[in-house]
Amino acid sequence: MAALETKDLTKKIFAVKAVDNLTLSLPAGNITGIIGPNGSGKSTLLNLLSGICKSDQGKIKVKGRALADVNPHRIASYGIARTFQGVRLFNQMTTIDNILLALSEKSFFRSLSRRTEKNLALRANEILRAAGLADWAYKPAGELSYGQRKLLEITRVLAAPADIILLDEPFAGLFPEIIVKVSALLKKTRADGRTVMLVEHNLKIIRELCDVVYVLDRGKLIAGGPPGETLSRPEVLAAYLGN
Amino acid sequence: MEYLAHVGIMAAIYCILSLSLNLVVGYCGRYSLSHAAFYGTGAYATAILTANYHTGFFASMLFGAAIAAAGALVIGLVLNRLQGEYYLLASLGFVIIMSSVFNNLNNITGGALGIAGIPPPAILDNILRSHLSVFLLAFLICVLVYALLAYITSAPFGRILRAGREDEEVVATLGYNTTLFKTVALAVSGGVAAIAGSILAAYVTYVSPSSFDINESILILVMVILGGLADLKGSLLGATILVTLPESLRFLGLPAVMADNLRQIIYGAALILMMFFRPQGFLGKYKI
Ligand SMILES: Nc1ncnc2c1ncn2[C@@H]1O[C@H](COP(=O)(O)OP(=O)(O)OP(=O)(O)O)[C@@H](O)[C@H]1O
Ligand SMILES: [Mg+2]
Numbered sequence: 001m002a003a004l005e006t007k008d009l010t011k012k013i014f015a016v017k018a019v020d021n022l023t024l025s026l027p028a029g030n031i032t033g034i035i036g037p038n039g040s041g042k043s044t045l046l047n048l049l050s051g052i053c054k055s056d057q058g059k060i061k062v063k064g065r066a067l068a069d070v071n072p073h074r075i076a077s078y079g080i081a082r083t084f085q086g087v088r089l090f091n092q093m094t095t096i097d098n099i100l101l102a103l104s105e106k107s108f109f110r111s112l113s114r115r116t117e118k119n120l121a122l123r124a125n126e127i128l129r130a131a132g133l134a135d136w137a138y139k140p141a142g143e144l145s146y147g148q149r150k151l152l153e154i155t156r157v158l159a160a161p162a163d164i165i166l167l168d169e170p171f172a173g174l175f176p177e178i179i180v181k182v183s184a185l186l187k188k189t190r191a192d193g194r195t196v197m198l199v200e201h202n203l204k205i206i207r208e209l210c211d212v213v214y215v216l217d218r219g220k221l222i223a224g225g226p227p228g229e230t231l232s233r234p235e236v237l238a239a240y241l242g243n
Numbered sequence: 244m245e246y247l248a249h250v251g252i253m254a255a256i257y258c259i260l261s262l263s264l265n266l267v268v269g270y271c272g273r274y275s276l277s278h279a280a281f282y283g284t285g286a287y288a289t290a291i292l293t294a295n296y297h298t299g300f301f302a303s304m305l306f307g308a309a310i311a312a313a314g315a316l317v318i319g320l321v322l323n324r325l326q327g328e329y330y331l332l333a334s335l336g337f338v339i340i341m342s343s344v345f346n347n348l349n350n351i352t353g354g355a356l357g358i359a360g361i362p363p364p365a366i367l368d369n370i371l372r373s374h375l376s377v378f379l380l381a382f383l384i385c386v387l388v389y390a391l392l393a394y395i396t397s398a399p400f401g402r403i404l405r406a407g408r409e410d411e412e413v414v415a416t417l418g419y420n421t422t423l424f425k426t427v428a429l430a431v432s433g434g435v436a437a438i439a440g441s442i443l444a445a446y447v448t449y450v451s452p453s454s455f456d457i458n459e460s461i462l463i464l465v466m467v468i469l470g471g472l473a474d475l476k477g478s479l480l481g482a483t484i485l486v487t488l489p490e491s492l493r494f495l496g497l498p499a500v501m502a503d504n505l506r507q508i509i510y511g512a513a514l515i516l517m518m519f520f521r522p523q524g525f526l527g528k529y530k531i
Contacts, residue, residue: 050416051415051416052412052416071415071420072415072416073415073416073417073418073419073420073421075416076415076416076417076418077418081417082416084413088410088412088413090405090406090409090410090413091409092405092409092528092529093402093405093406093409097402097405097406100399100402101402101403101406101414101417102417104399104402104403105399106417106418106419108400108420108423108424108427110399111398111399111400111403111419111424112395112398112399112400113398114394114397114399116399117397117398117399120399160417160418161418
């Protein structure tokens with residue numbers, strides 16, 4: 001079954017069709033790769049799926065339910081969480097606060113009560129320990145290194161109560177040791193039955209992690225299927241290697 | 244003793260004002276100049292209801308808080324779409340409008356002359372005639388306000404607001420209805436400010452528009468900034484210092500006019516020095 005589907009999705013940014021008539025689906029419990037040259041519309045697709053921007057045309061379905069033009073917080077309630085290409089943390093808040101924001105209740109009324117704080121803090125500390133960020137728990141997130149910040153953002157999105165995780169280039173700029181760590185995290189996420197969408201330029205990582213890969217070029221879908229076969233198609237090679 | 248109690252009452256009133264404004268400025272990250280409008284709403288509610296309709300003090304206070312909170316909800320729907328300088332200027336527009344309402348709605352607010360003959364606060368028919376008893380009441384209300392705000396800001400609510408001041412879009416993708424959180428924060432802030440207004444009205448038994456103009460908004464904002472953003476103890480400190488400092492100038496034996504000018508200069512100089520040496524305020528968590 002598809003966890004997430006788009007049909008004829010189109011988004012124009014000024015004159016450019018950043019996403020052009022895109023129809024694709026993310027199989028539930030799989031890691032789906034999205035690749036394509038710079039400016040091919042990968043991040044715009046993520047923005048559409050998470051409600052950061054509204055589509056001009058087309059449909060999005062989550063677990064079979066049509067997603068009308070709704071706010072990002074409503075989309076989150078469908079079980080979708082995401083990271084951003086430029087890491088977006090709450091830099092002036094502590095590392096643990098960043099995790100707690102993913103964990104705590106979304107309901108306004110429940111947010112007024114401190115009843116759950118103790119348990120949440122225990123869980124957040126546990127999550128940070130597992131990610132190797134425990135020593136930074138009470139430091140501002142802005143004081144972490146780039147790689148640590150990236151790791152924290154991934155840790156935060158995985159801590160969210162979501163079963164569809166959208167990642168925009170999570171491996172970019174990471175130290176090889178951390179790449180291994182994040183790969184393992186994503187495999188575990190899949191093993192837990194969650195669905196992952198992975199925007200990534202590194203084809204080696206795509207081959208290693210993805211069950212399905214879609215190739216975008218100038219907003220259009222040019223190929224899709226299992227990575228081994230898809231990545232060796234001539235049109236994909238042409239788009240990637242510049243003819 | 245009466246004099247000390249007077250300073251204490253004013254300190255308590257401004258503590259309530261700066262605590263409540265910190266919710267908007269410190270926690271939501273929105274520099275607001277509209278606070279005097281909510282403060283004035285409470286003061287006029289108590290003035291009108293107790294002087295003209297013989298309503299009890301507490302009933303008038305609750306009514307004023309409800310009106311101010313409801314007004315803030317409506318204003319919030321407009322203001323909260325804005326950020327930064329845009330928010331600041333729009334909030335300035337709002338306080339100017341309210342100032343004009345207080346000044347010109349002669350039949351209701353008494354216009355520029357204001358409303359006199361407001362009965363002092365009373366608890367179950369016991370009229371609080373002495374400054375000391377009014378101080379105890381104001382102090383008690385201030386403690387309750389502090390406890391309420393300390394609780395909700397240390398609950399997930401406060402964290403969600405603080406996150407929103409950095410990146411609302413991310414807060415929304417994490418599943419929080421940011422508009423709702425910001426709007427309620429403004430409503431609570433406005434409602435609490437109105438309570439301070441009620442205390443003032445019943446204490447001085449007289450209200451006039453000049454007490455709730457843009458200068459008043461600036462003073463409260465300065466208290467919050469000096470005390471520290473997103474720190475409630477900072478707000479208590481900022482308000483207490485800015486209320487007691489000018490009072491202590493009197494003991495230097497300066498003529499009233501000179502003391503008043505000196506006070507303005509001290510406010511201004513404190514603000515400038517603060518921006519250079521401690522932009523996060525005395526106890527604040529965020530730099531301006
Ligand atoms: N805010 C914007 N203003 C103007 N054009 C934009 C904006 N965002 C995206 N675009 C355009 O939309 C198209 C798709 O951009 P998008 O960021 O989705 O590409 P991408 O595939 O994520 O690229 P990259 O690999 O560099 O991250 C590009 O042509 C880009 O110029
Ligand atoms: Mg991108």
